[in-house]
Amino acid sequence: MNKVYLILTLIIFLESCASLNLQRIAPNYIDAYTNIKGSIFGFQDYPITRDLVDNIPYASLKLKIGKGSAGLLILEEKQAKNLTYVSADNVRIVLHNGKIIRTSGLDNNLVKIKEPKDSFKKFLISKEDEISYYTYSTYDYPALIDMQAKITLKKLGTEEVDILDTKYYLVKFQEIVENSYLGWKVINFYWIDSTDYFVWRSQQSISPLLPIINYEVTKKPTL
């Protein structure tokens, strides 16, 4: 019996023994393990270095959605104060004063958000520590028009932030978003340069159906 297996195994590996290709050993299991590990502990980020960012002639930011790999998004368009960033796989986010006001290419997208004009920036420059107002968000897949949310903004103090080995001293403030009907309550964070009110880093939940979105600006656009 052993002879039969020996001969068969030799036949199978006759051509292969010179260079055993490990990618042929349970490749799907190995990939599946990587995926399961990633979905529990988070996927490894793509290497994004200062050199890489500096060599790209466009403004950019590093974006991480939930436990997915962080990737680099490039500034595609600047219209009024709205900055549209795009990823290699066609995910687009539009930022207005650092707040995500529109997305595309995600499973569920923020189509539009109505809020008091420049409320976000007004709070940045005001002397108040806390303000509240309502926003109305429209989504697709599944479609939902004007979901009301109560927003409470609070200033939290100054923090040192390291983005690709560059240090910034930024004001951190939090944004509490609540919809009592859905029982949806999230806390978003923004790190802002107090001199020009530019948001360098943020952690935002924009929809009850989407995971947390984290971004940090790796190359600032010309404003």
Added chain:
Amino acid sequence: MRFFIGLIILSLSNLAVGSIDDYFPENRVTSSNYGNTGLLEIPSARFAKEGTLRFGISNSYPNTFTFLTANPFPWLEATYRYTEIKDRLYGPYAFSGNQTYKDKGFDLKFLLAKESYILPSISVGLRDIAGTGIFSSEYLVASKEIKDFDVSIGIGWGRLGQLGNISNPLARWSKDFNSRNSLVGVGGTFNQKDWFSGERASVFGGLEYKFKKYGLRLKLEYDPTKPDTGYGISLPSKVDSRFNIGLTYNIGNLGDLGLSFERGNQFRFSFNFRGNFSQDAKLKKIDPPKIKNTQNTKISHRDQRKYLRNILFKLKDEQIFLQGGTVKKNKVEVSVSQTKFNSQPLAVGRTARVIDQLSTDDLDELQVNIMNGDIETSSFSFSRENLDKALKNKISVIELVSKTKIFSSTGNQKYKSHKFRPTVNFPEHFWGMSPALKHHIGGPEGFYLGQLWWRINSNLKFTRNLTLSTVIGLDIYNNFDELNNKSNSTLPHVRSDIQEYLKEGSTNIARMKLDYIWSPKNDLFIRTDLGLIEEMFGGLGGEILYRPFNKRYAIGFTGHYLKQREYKQLLGFQDYKVFSGHLNTYFKLPQDVLLQVHAGRYLAKDTGITFDISRRFKTGFRLGVFATKTNISREEFGEGSFNKGFYFSIPLDLYFSDYRSGNIGFSMSPMTRDGGAMLNNHNSLFGIFGETNRDSIDRDINDLIK
């Protein structure tokens, strides 16, 4: 009038918009104790979304249910279930030790009416229809959502009608419904004469309250089964209350957790995993074309050799392999093979994109002949201008397709006559290895016996179309030595000696066979094979398939002279010989439903017919059932009465961020018997060419410019 029209438009627009309720944490329909959608002991008229698979366990005393529930259509739910009955032993202690009794069951539920603003959803269902009948019940149930309540009321027969609080309403129509004879059968037999029968029936009801914010459902029901009186072979259980109460929590997309208090004295804990495979991939695809849009790489097609060599290398980056190419004036024609993409239009589109990027502006036409195995199955002839427009989103895929010639001429394999043909050094060898599992579930010796083994796959290609495929299994660990239930079948033991095969062939040659596949005429495919065809049979034979490209059917014949392999599954054989063959027909029905009918002679020399119906979802997920009836009696067949089972296959593609072929397959027959057993045909022609007709191409056509 305008007001009313406005009102109608407004209501319709609201329907289109959807609801904020879609934004709650997961709050989906949940399963009953038995696995079908419902409350605890009673079913509801609710259905999970089509394409959903639910696997779960619900544990209490004396009954623990392990189930698999599938929703192939929005109107059909099927459940296969194992029940452990803890207060009974499987058999004599000397034979099965202290193993508790195990029972198999199969349920079906059909949606009769969808819920409307006024009317409830109505369903009819059959529980434990082909098992021993310990849990056999039939029911008609209505469910209506009233604010956050979901109320279900129904009439039950059989076990669900045990309470007997009404006389059987159907008995007024026919007195035949008055008698319910066989409470417990051998198993596997449809006792349709007993369905909806019995002098008495029960009205049952219950409600669920949805705590939407928290993904919780509170369930309260009045249990019409009477565990205190027993049913069939079930022993009576103490009942302190006929009200059962429970709480179910949706854990996102993953499944549900449940805890309930039943009969006033027992807790039940349940959990299930759930997946909807009709929807897009679980992971977003990040596998864009590798070719970059640049002017620098363009090469004139007038330098044919250099041009096609460049295409060959760039296609290789996309894991597409150029088998040949020809340039004629301003037209290039290529033949390509690949195993990466499940969707043929996706592979064709990627090929066309590479050619488009590499070609100078004076190339007007391109034709891609796509191969499956070593045979060109279809050709796409594009105008360069239209392809360019589609790639730049200036025209839609539909418009591109309307201006593209898609055809098949399998009898004239173009790659053979191409002027540029890359050299292939035969023999080519492909191999791979991975761990694998074998299962033996529900036997009297132990509920689960299994094996962990190392699977080595090898494909040695001697020439085009001629391949030796081998699978060697090396045992890592198994507990099959506990098997001691020899077959008592009166038929030739073509399958029922499975225990001997598992025990003696734990390290085996699972397959070693030579296949030669070719297409002598358009739409006609032939395969001959020789060797150790599957784990239990070896021999020689072949298959012929006629698959008209533009039709939704195919027809073929398979025939093999076979000899039964020795239990060790090496190179030896036993004495049993048989000719087994079938006439095979395949019909593609609407909603991607495939009906297969195989009529002929089976391995035990019985003759009959197999029906196999399956549905393929957009993602490639396939769910199917099969049943075989041959000219042997129920007694000759033994437990189960006739061969039947179900299967599903999940494309690997769904779980990865890149494209890849392959499936995770699962097939289950409640009993391994000898009647109605077919040869396992690896490399069946329909398996290779069934998804290459125009209908399948049209289904995946949007992949053309992905």
